[in-house]
Amino acid sequence: MSEPRPAKAAPDASRRSERSRRAIFDAALALVSETGYAKTTIEGIAARAGVGKQTIYRWWPSKAAVLLDAFLDLAARANEALGGDAQSEIPDTGDLAADLKYVLRATVDEMNDPAFDAPSRALAAEGIVDPELGARFTEALLEPQLGYYVRRIQAAQAAGDVDPDADPRLALELLVGPLHHRWLHRTLPLTHAYADDLVDLVLRGLAPRA
Amino acid sequence: MSEPRPAKAAPDASRRSERSRRAIFDAALALVSETGYAKTTIEGIAARAGVGKQTIYRWWPSKAAVLLDAFLDLAARANEALGGDAQSEIPDTGDLAADLKYVLRATVDEMNDPAFDAPSRALAAEGIVDPELGARFTEALLEPQLGYYVRRIQAAQAAGDVDPDADPRLALELLVGPLHHRWLHRTLPLTHAYADDLVDLVLRGLAPRA
Amino acid sequence: MSEPRPAKAAPDASRRSERSRRAIFDAALALVSETGYAKTTIEGIAARAGVGKQTIYRWWPSKAAVLLDAFLDLAARANEALGGDAQSEIPDTGDLAADLKYVLRATVDEMNDPAFDAPSRALAAEGIVDPELGARFTEALLEPQLGYYVRRIQAAQAAGDVDPDADPRLALELLVGPLHHRWLHRTLPLTHAYADDLVDLVLRGLAPRA
Amino acid sequence: MSEPRPAKAAPDASRRSERSRRAIFDAALALVSETGYAKTTIEGIAARAGVGKQTIYRWWPSKAAVLLDAFLDLAARANEALGGDAQSEIPDTGDLAADLKYVLRATVDEMNDPAFDAPSRALAAEGIVDPELGARFTEALLEPQLGYYVRRIQAAQAAGDVDPDADPRLALELLVGPLHHRWLHRTLPLTHAYADDLVDLVLRGLAPRA
DNA sequence: CCTTAATCGAGACGGTACGTCAGGTCTTTTT
DNA sequence: AAAAAGACCTGACGTACCGTCTCGATTAAGG
Numbered sequence: 071m072s073e074p075r076p077a078k079a080a081p082d083a084s085r086r087s088e089r090s091r092r093a094i095f096d097a098a099l100a101l102v103s104e105t106g107y108a109k110t111t112i113e114g115i116a117a118r119a120g121v122g123k124q125t126i127y128r129w130w131p132s133k134a135a136v137l138l139d140a141f142l143d144l145a146a147r148a149n150e151a152l153g154g155d156a157q158s159e160i161p162d163t164g165d166l167a168a169d170l171k172y173v174l175r176a177t178v179d180e181m182n183d184p185a186f187d188a189p190s191r192a193l194a195a196e197g198i199v200d201p202e203l204g205a206r207f208t209e210a211l212l213e214p215q216l217g218y219y220v221r222r223i224q225a226a227q228a229a230g231d232v233d234p235d236a237d238p239r240l241a242l243e244l245l246v247g248p249l250h251h252r253w254l255h256r257t258l259p260l261t262h263a264y265a266d267d268l269v270d271l272v273l274r275g276l277a278p279r280a
Numbered sequence: 281m282s283e284p285r286p287a288k289a290a291p292d293a294s295r296r297s298e299r300s301r302r303a304i305f306d307a308a309l310a311l312v313s314e315t316g317y318a319k320t321t322i323e324g325i326a327a328r329a330g331v332g333k334q335t336i337y338r339w340w341p342s343k344a345a346v347l348l349d350a351f352l353d354l355a356a357r358a359n360e361a362l363g364g365d366a367q368s369e370i371p372d373t374g375d376l377a378a379d380l381k382y383v384l385r386a387t388v389d390e391m392n393d394p395a396f397d398a399p400s401r402a403l404a405a406e407g408i409v410d411p412e413l414g415a416r417f418t419e420a421l422l423e424p425q426l427g428y429y430v431r432r433i434q435a436a437q438a439a440g441d442v443d444p445d446a447d448p449r450l451a452l453e454l455l456v457g458p459l460h461h462r463w464l465h466r467t468l469p470l471t472h473a474y475a476d477d478l479v480d481l482v483l484r485g486l487a488p489r490a
Numbered sequence: 491m492s493e494p495r496p497a498k499a500a501p502d503a504s505r506r507s508e509r510s511r512r513a514i515f516d517a518a519l520a521l522v523s524e525t526g527y528a529k530t531t532i533e534g535i536a537a538r539a540g541v542g543k544q545t546i547y548r549w550w551p552s553k554a555a556v557l558l559d560a561f562l563d564l565a566a567r568a569n570e571a572l573g574g575d576a577q578s579e580i581p582d583t584g585d586l587a588a589d590l591k592y593v594l595r596a597t598v599d600e601m602n603d604p605a606f607d608a609p610s611r612a613l614a615a616e617g618i619v620d621p622e623l624g625a626r627f628t629e630a631l632l633e634p635q636l637g638y639y640v641r642r643i644q645a646a647q648a649a650g651d652v653d654p655d656a657d658p659r660l661a662l663e664l665l666v667g668p669l670h671h672r673w674l675h676r677t678l679p680l681t682h683a684y685a686d687d688l689v690d691l692v693l694r695g696l697a698p699r700a
Numbered sequence: 701m702s703e704p705r706p707a708k709a710a711p712d713a714s715r716r717s718e719r720s721r722r723a724i725f726d727a728a729l730a731l732v733s734e735t736g737y738a739k740t741t742i743e744g745i746a747a748r749a750g751v752g753k754q755t756i757y758r759w760w761p762s763k764a765a766v767l768l769d770a771f772l773d774l775a776a777r778a779n780e781a782l783g784g785d786a787q788s789e790i791p792d793t794g795d796l797a798a799d800l801k802y803v804l805r806a807t808v809d810e811m812n813d814p815a816f817d818a819p820s821r822a823l824a825a826e827g828i829v830d831p832e833l834g835a836r837f838t839e840a841l842l843e844p845q846l847g848y849y850v851r852r853i854q855a856a857q858a859a860g861d862v863d864p865d866a867d868p869r870l871a872l873e874l875l876v877g878p879l880h881h882r883w884l885h886r887t888l889p890l891t892h893a894y895a896d897d898l899v900d901l902v903l904r905g906l907a908p909r910a
Numbered sequence: 911c912c913t914t915a916a917t918c919g920a921g922a923c924g925g926t927a928c929g930t931c932a933g934g935t936c937t938t939t940t941t
Numbered sequence: 942a943a944a945a946a947g948a949c950c951t952g953a954c955g956t957a958c959c960g961t962c963t964c965g966a967t968t969a970a971g972g
Contacts, residue, residue, distance in 0.1 A: 081947080082946085085949095108410070112927080112928080116950095122949060123928095124929095124930085124931090191408050198401050200318075212467065237477065240458070244457075247460065249457070250460070251460055252457075255404075256411065256418065271451070272454070292915095294970085297918065322958080322959080326920095331920095332918060332920055332921080334920090335919075337960065338918095501922070505922055542923060543955080544923080547955065548922075612829055614828060615829045618821050618828070625886070660878070663878035664901065664902070667874075667876075671876060671877035671880055675838050676834055676835070691866070695901050695903075695904040715942060715944095716943080717944065742934085752943095753935095754944075755945075
């Protein structure tokens with residue numbers, strides 16, 4: 071029951087080279103940013119990282135998996151550097167609209183930043199087509215972020231700023247869905263004004279009933 | 281000004297083999313459904329279609345372009361078979377909520393239908409990563425559909441069912457964005473109930489102000 | 491009954507590129523001479539020949555097979571350049587000893603010529619270990635040469651210079667076997683004097699019985 | 701003058717594991733017999749022997765060297781088991797022809813025995829192409845055997861059965877060369893009759909002159 | 911109607927990258 | 942200190958497709 075994969079006998083993680091792991095992440099992120107995901111190859115990552123191809127294949131099943139871990143590692147380091155422990159929680163100043171606008175504007179800025187945009191799009195696209203990777207992507211990157219919204223909205227409900235019958239999950243999708251839609255499909259520009267309008271309109275629907 | 285590409289003396293479209301075109305579309309859609317987009321190759325399409333590789337390269341620049349045209353053709357034929365001329369417009373029974381729920385439920389059904397899901401995801405994913413294809417995808421597939429929503433919402437505004445100050449474009453994204461979000465990222469199941477809840481919540485925000 | 495190989499559907503030889511074939515032969519012979527057989531790789535041959543790897547794999551099953559054909563081609567061209575039609579036959583001056591010494595000295599010279607030695611040893615070694623290639627090697631290179639000896643010895647028997655009961659095949663092996671033995675195992679130097687002694691001793695055994 | 705290799709500070713042979721040495725020989729011979737020389741790898745030998753790769757690399761420079769030592773060890777053990785001290789000398793019954801036929805028939809039998817044939821061919825082939833290994837092969841395996849012939853022929857010369865002017869070395873090559881030729885190139889079957897004919901023909905050439 | 915030129919099926923070609931295998935070195939832990 | 946284990950960098954393997962490029966053999970347009 072515990073060994074579902076008859077494959078390849080897992081390597082000994084305790085002997086793993088941290089040096090190589092770092093180099094692979096750096097190379098992967100750099101190549102994706104510089105040349106795009108499609109033109110990034112495992113061979114290229116290995117060469118740039120000064121690492122044997124086998125060292126990549128030993129630890130990851132695919133290019134996308136490497137990039138996902140690289141991205142996760144990047145996010146973790148960024149988080150660690152910036153704040154402290156479990157930061158990134160949406161601020162609660164008591165003004166829900168302001169708090170959401172702040173977060174959504176920040177998200178818009180990220181989406182307009184090529185350094186974030188390139189690997190992010192690549193991962194999203196790959197996850198859309200590869201269910202297994204998609205699950206990992208959603209679980210490791212997306213859901214944690216969505217959790218922030220859920221908690222902030224629940225707090226707003228407790229404070230009486232949001233209809234207590236509203237489903238926080240649905241509410242959050244109203245905020246995040248349109249943003250992602252514009253971002254992924256590039257239909258219209260993503261601006262702070264758009265973020266603001268979005269928050270205002272959604273909150274109208276969430277207002278406590280008279 | 282009319283021939284931006286000095287390359288590749290354009291082929292004579294009048295001599296084009298309709299037979300081959302059909303076979304290529306069929307093969308492309310079949311292969312994507314059967315084996316997935318990533319494992320679908322131009323060579324494979326050519327072989328399955330009983331066609332020379334050059335015949336594909338003569339008329340399309342990439343695998344994604346072939347699939348986009350195949351999908352467009354499929355949609356056109358489906359449309360033709362079902363309705364009449366410029367169908368697919370969102371019905372206007374006077375009850376906006378009911379009309380939107382009808383359309384969104386239909387969309388949910390499509391997203392749950394593997395025959396639509398596979399090529400659709402593939403195209404979306406490719407468009408996310410390839411801006412040129414993304415533009416064609418958005419223009420040819422996405423925007424026309426969004427137009428239906430815009431027109432129905434404008435009609436509702438004219439009928440006084442929706443706040444005349446609301447931006448129809450933003451409104452539509454509130455409906456479509458969350459749906460796409462769940463679909464593409466597979467966060468939670470897509471059901472008719474979800475479509476209904478979505479419409480209800482969005483319409484609360486769009487209600488004319490007292 | 492005629493298609494015992496379920497494999498790969500033979501390529502169309504009529505479309506084959508003569509240019510590539512030549513370049514591959516030249517590259518293969520050059521590399522074997524320069525760096526040795528073991529260090530010669532198919533990738534290296536392809537690179538040196540300015541040819542895709544697949545073009546080699548399409549027409550030959552192994553490095554050894556390439557080299558065998560290259561060597562055969564070289565021999566054929568050499569033959570063509572030097573003599574005329576079906577030359578290489580052992581001369582018949584009436585003096586068997588002299589004729590054999592002439593041929594064996596030439597053989598000794600070849601074995602001492604690095605340009606011949608390197609690919610030749612490589613092929614012999616490979617044929618020793620790979621029965622299939624060995625058969626091709628024997629059939630295409632070795633046996634034709636042995637045939638020359640058989641015919642010259644038979645002529646000598648007809649002329650009464652050799653015991654008519656002697657087996658020409660056995661006789662020839664007495665000449666060629668020791669030469670190859672010294673050559674392949676590098677036990678002692680190969681000289682013209684050795685060739686002469688060999689012929690003299692063997693002919694003593696072949697002399698017509700009193 | 702005593703340390704030709706500046707590299708790799710020679711390991712301490714006194715601490716060497718006899719257990720591992722045995723296991724490596726057994727594994728090497730088994731693998732060569734079972735799967736052929738080309739498919740036998742150092743990794744495979746190590747795995748089969750339950751030994752670390754480094755243990756092989758510490759004591760041998762190449763796969764061929766391992767196999768040569770394994771073969772030598774096998775021969776030594778066989779010799780030890782069968783006869784006594786420095787056996788294997790060609791018997792001297794006074795009848796040179798009979799003695800040689802006895803030995804050559806035994807050699808033919810060995811060459812037809814797969815257990816001997818496989819590693820033997822592999823070593824011979826490797827030695828043909830790799831001069832260093834070839835020298836070791838010749839010195840350790842071939843020359844000792846040829847020595848037996850030299851001594852037996854010299855004894856025959858002393859007994860007046862062979863022309864005293866004949867070169868024993870050349871004579872021996874007349875016997876062994878043809879045998880090896882047929883064996884290595886697989887031109888014709890190796891039989892006892894062939895061995896007999898060979899001896900008879902060679903001895904005619906070696907007969908004392910009238 | 912009949913030439914004639916472009917398209918077609920086919921597939922060989924020079925390439926790039928794949929994912930795998932083994933070589934030989936190095937490091938860690940055990941004996 | 943040698944040995945078992947195995948991760949590491951390297952380099953070649955043989956394969957799959959890429960996109961380009963011939964080849965006859967249709968095949969539809971215009972003379």
